[in-house]
Amino acid sequence: MRIGILGTGNMAEALGGQWARAGHEILVGGRSAERAAALAGRIGARAGTLKEAARFGEAVLLALPHDTVLDVLGGAGDLGDRILIDCTNAIGPGLLLTTGPGPGAARRIAAATGARVVKAFNHVTPTVWSRTPPVFADGPLTVPLCGDDADALAAVAGLAKDMGCDPLVAGPLARADLLEATTAFLIGFWHAGRDPRTMLPPPAALGG
Numbered sequence: 001m002r003i004g005i006l007g008t009g010n011m012a013e014a015l016g017g018q019w020a021r022a023g024h025e026i027l028v029g030g031r032s033a034e035r036a037a038a039l040a041g042r043i044g045a046r047a048g049t050l051k052e053a054a055r056f057g058e059a060v061l062l063a064l065p066h067d068t069v070l071d072v073l074g075g076a077g078d079l080g081d082r083i084l085i086d087c088t089n090a091i092g093p094g095l096l097l098t099t100g101p102g103p104g105a106a107r108r109i110a111a112a113t114g115a116r117v118v119k120a121f122n123h124v125t126p127t128v129w130s131r132t133p134p135v136f137a138d139g140p141l142t143v144p145l146c147g148d149d150a151d152a153l154a155a156v157a158g159l160a161k162d163m164g165c166d167p168l169v170a171g172p173l174a175r176a177d178l179l180e181a182t183t184a185f186l187i188g189f190w191h192a193g194r195d196p197r198t199m200l201p202p203p204a205a206l207g208g
């Protein structure tokens, strides 16, 4: 698959590196030509501008701060046929969502672009995504995906499998709001040095 990576930071490197190793054709786009070329060199991809990467990809990873995404995509033309993979976390002070009470990050991007947005890869760190593979004692890492387009979900599920992860379609894009909020909640545990899994009993213990 042709994948455009928007951004040259940690998420871009972790996910772009995995997909390049899996044989996908990657174009890294950054606002700094040097940083885009350097990342492309490290992962075995081509480099270009943000606009070029957005136009190149059948799928486009938004590895940018959430509040920059719409400005960056604004210059990229019609994205109606693109799969936008939204890994952004719109989290501000107090670990609260900066998107407030309205639609969440992914839904705002979908509404503004008309693209097929899939929320994915936002719930853990680049350190995890760069593991080869992201498999732990309990097995492959589950990657929750939310989106409204079945083909786009299947394509992103394939990208998660290519990395050695276990994709889980977790519902329509409306549920991306919950995944975004859950991530902010989880980060609170991790910042406090606590393991959020300790609040979850085994499923069999839940009763009826």
Ligand SMILES: NC(=O)c1ccc[n+]([C@@H]2O[C@H](COP(=O)([O-])OP(=O)(O)OC[C@H]3O[C@@H](n4cnc5c(N)ncnc54)[C@H](OP(=O)(O)O)[C@@H]3O)[C@@H](O)[C@H]2O)c1
Pocket (backbone or CB within 6 Å): 007, 008, 009, 010, 011, 012, 030, 031, 032, 035, 062, 063, 064, 065, 066, 068, 072, 087, 088, 089, 090, 121, 122, 123, 124, 125, 126
């Ligand atoms: N780090 C995590 O643990 C983590 C986990 C899951 C999801 N995420 C999400 O993934 C996204 C990327 O995070 P990251 O950790 O990769 O961040 P990062 O390492 O700081 O990289 C951010 C990238 O965005 C670019 N950028 C910043 N402002 C821009 C602007 N106005 N226009 C164009 N490009 C701009 C930066 O370019 P320059 O290098 O030129 O500054 C850099 O390439 C964020 O939305 C974040 O919430 C992060």
